[in-house]
Amino acid sequence: MSTTEPHCLVEQDGHVLTVTMNRPEKKNALSGEMLATMGEAWDRVNADDSIRVAILTGAGGAFCAGADLSAMSSSSPSDKFESGEFDPAVIKPLLKGFRLTKPLIAAVEGPAIAGGTEVLQATDIRVAGESARFGVAEVKWGLYPLGGSAVRLPRQLHYTIAADLLLTGRHINAAEALSYGLIGQVVPDGQALTKARELADLICANGPLAVQAVLRTIRDSEGKHEDECWADDARVGAAVFASDDAKEGPRAFMERRAPSFTGR
């Protein structure tokens, strides 16, 4: 591959925006250019009403091998933290401290290691080819998983599994990741993006306001006692019921046709 290839590809097809990490010769290790394009893509997902679902994937049979260790071996990010150039509490391209308002589906082939498994935890639906590998490997290199795993993984998996993965840094295969609930579906190699697109199309056929409202409640209620959630749940739900789409859906059912949602 030529060195002039962009490190991240962003393509919209219908209502679906696909973001492809594109450094296959480095197993899609994160570069500054790739991170900048990912950050712009996430802004676009949130701002553009024509986008209803995003897919995150990698080129060349790999998802992402995390931070570029060759770059990190020559200059430490800590200089930039100290100078205030980067606030490590918000790492937007990896969706830490910044969340999408539309569903994000991960389509994983091959390795999703360190930063690759970190950004995976910010996705809503996760599909992987059967040879995919996962791991939060940072501690193996004396690093901290600053993409959010030390907070998110114990919330998403059983404590002992999360602690095992975070503290050993070991790699696991797709079957193990499925059994732990880190991913939701395993498909034959090479089929992850196709399956992700099928799921995206199912979501796109639904009422976009309803989908975004459900996602908002999932996010906002995370970690709270349910009694703390009902007021917001009712407010968000009532806004959906007040929409044109909430009239169109039942009408379409009665008229035995597919609903035509406008997002209003």
Ligand SMILES: C[C@H]([C@H](O)CC(=O)SCCNC(=O)CCNC(=O)[C@H](O)C(C)(C)COP(=O)(O)OP(=O)(O)OC[C@H]1O[C@@H](n2cnc3c(N)ncnc32)[C@H](O)[C@@H]1OP(=O)(O)O)[C@H]1CC[C@H]2[C@@H]3CCC4=CC(=O)CC[C@]4(C)[C@H]3CC[C@]12C
């Ligand atoms: C802190 C986060 C983040 O959590 C930190 C990390 O992600 S550390 C990265 C750890 N990565 C790994 O452990 C994976 C290493 N690779 C492997 O184990 C294997 O290569 C593999 C399993 C992936 C694949 O194995 P294979 O046998 O199939 O293939 P292999 O032959 O090994 O590889 C093929 C070629 O690819 C090269 N390769 C693979 N992985 C890497 C890699 N990670 N880096 C470089 N090159 C890689 C390999 O060498 C082979 O090449 P050849 O030439 O063919 O030999 C951080 C994440 C993002 C950071 C923030 C980014 C923005 C910021 C910018 C700043 O300036 C300030 C800081 C910051 C905010 C920064 C802060 C830290 C992060 C949040």
